[in-house]
Amino acid sequence: MSADEEADIGRKTHPQIVQHFGGAYDNPALQAYVAGLGQRLGQVTETPAADFRFTVLNSDIVNAMAVPGGYVYVTRGLLALAANEAELAGVIGHELGHILARHSAQRYSRAVASNVAATILGAVVGMPGVADLAQMGAGAWLQAYSRENEFEADSLGVRYMSRSGWNANAMVSMLGSLRSHARLEARMAGRDPDQVDQSHFMSTHPRTTDRVQAAIDAALKAPPSGTLGADTLLDRVDGMVFGDDPSQGFVRDRVFVHPGEGFRFEVPAGFRITNGERAVQAQHPNGAAILFDGAKAPAGDFDMLGYLTHSWLPKARLAGAERIQVNGMAGATATTTGRTRQGNVDVRVVAVRFDSDSIYRFTFLTPPRQTTALGEELRRATYSLRPLSTEERREVQPWRIKVVRVKAGDSVASLSARMALAQWKEETFRLLNRLDEDDRIEPGRRVKLVV
Known part of the structure; x- marks a missing residue:
């Protein structure tokens, strides 16, 4: 597939993906932030002159994806889950890796050879409901990338985020959080969370930590260093819609x-x-x-x-x-x-x-x-x-992310009680703020609430 053909596929597929995922999120400042972060990563790739386009989708589904022609997408659901800017950079770097290694183009070519009209989504993590894309005009071809493809995308993503000054260990923590999210989703749906590894992205890939640590070793040949940018990300998602959008x-x-x-x-x-x-x-x-x-x-x-x-x-x-x-x-x-x-x-x-x-x-x-x-x-x-x-x-208003600073006397229980959710308050609070069951929360820390 030529570069011109890839660009043409991207142009045709882009509006369909945006429409399917609720449109672009109506926050120009957040769109510009993600686009700027993506362009910063793009400048350190093997093709710094390539034309990449980045879009925040107005969907609470936790996902990221890419299509040929340089189109990269992250959902506001994923932004809500990310703990810091480095984690978001790792997700976008991973998707750039799929594009530049031509995984998306290869998948499209195989799909066409099989007479399957294709929309190619390079998902960071599988999710229920994406199969509905098969009803889109371009169709869908959503089988998982191979182990080799994922390893290469991880390795390239780590390389790009490290070159850009972010801590590459954030790739590990983000993938761990994605798995925790999948397990909580399973519990909410009344399913066994231990089945996630059999039905989720973990079933066809190496264990998360091993997989990404291997990518870090291959890309850096040294312990990673760099910034995390927790406050930067928290400032950007403060006030962002959480869950369903009013139009939906x-x-x-x-x-x-x-x-x-x-x-x-x-x-x-x-x-x-x-x-x-x-x-x-x-x-x-x-x-x-x-x-x-x-x-x-x-x-x-x-x-x-x-x-x-x-x-x-x-x-x-x-x-x-x-x-x-x-x-x-x-x-x-x-x-x-x-x-x-x-x-x-x-x-x-x-x-x-x-x-x-x-x-x-x-x-x-x-x-x-x-x-x-x-x-x-x-x-x-x-x-x-x-x-x-x-x-x-x-009276019906959307939920939003509110970033607050922990005060003396606050606890996980007291902060969770302020969440607007009807159920799973503490579990969601811990997930959004990366707190294990035994973790305590220290005064002065900034945390995300859903209000």
């Missing part, structure tokens, strides 16, 4: 609220909500799931039962189709069956006309043995859908 709606424990569209609904206890680009998902450890999405209402007057059976699901074998009313809104429901990776499921679909322009839809998936037990709770979820009042719209 908010997850608040078991409630999903969308102030822009003016609605809310609540899922039963035990379900964990994830806000996606095309749908809101809620999953239960027993295998049950809820999908919620929206559709444009057909023009003119129409019947919701007809919409469900003829417009939304014309090919499905529906049973028990009937009209319903949900808080004064016309709706329809029916049942069918389906199959997921976990096996057969019972399916109930519900469509509700929210206003003249919008229809909202629930799809409830339950393992057959759970359908009866969950029936009433899922029915309550349907009838929890309602419009927001003007006051409710005004």
Whole structure:
């Protein structure tokens, strides 16, 4: 693949990635900071004249990626997790390594040879939900880089950050934090965190510390030195949105609220909500799931039962189709069956006309043995859908990172209690501030809160 072809791929793929991940984060100062850091790294690469472009994506997913043509992305979720500037430099340096070693271009070429239209994402760490990119116009090809590719990207990233004056040990600490984040995510979802290494990036790569230490040894041939820049990064992320952006709606424990569209609904206890680009998902450890999405209402007057059976699901074998009313809104429901990776499921679909322009839809998936037990709770979820009042719209605000200085008498428990999260407060506080279970916190230290 020629350099011109790589540049063309990047130009075509860039807007699709930005759109999929919620757009570019609307903070010019933070965008300029990350771009400046990236350009500083780019100047010490083997191709200092190359044209690199850096974008902070408006997504709370913790990830970073790169595509041919010099496009590098980090999410604000990753920025929130980073403890210092050197860790962020390590992530960006790693992605530059994938680009300059032409790993992304090689993957694209192999994908095209296999007749797979490709969007290449060089992920620092795998994440649930990225497979949805397969629905993008350019498609997706997201298989992990090989061990050799990752080692080379690590080695190059360490080289670039060291040449730029950052402490290369930050590559080790960042990868360790990414693994800790994955383990906490698994616990939140009711999964065994010990399974992360089997289903996550660790399963196909050397152990994190060994892998990066080897890269440091290969790149530097000496113990690393340089700055960390903790205060620099903390100054930049102070005030940054944490979690969902207002334009995407908010997850608040078991409630999903969308102030822009003016609605809310609540899922039963035990379900964990994830806000996606095309749908809101809620999953239960027993295998049950809820999908919620929206559709444009057909023009003119129409019947919701007809919409469900003829417009939304014309090919499905529906049973028990009937009209319903949900808080004064016309709706329809029916049942069918389906199959997921976990096996057969019972399916109930519900469509509700929210206003003249919008229809909202629930799809409830339950393992057959759970359908009866969950029936009433899922029915309550349907009838929890309602419009927001003007006051409710005004009161719903995004969470943000707030950087504070620890005072005498503060503790992990007292600071965690100030977190806006409904659950997992202390665990999230420790993750964001790199505190192990036995670590105490000293007065004068600056820490991140979610408020």
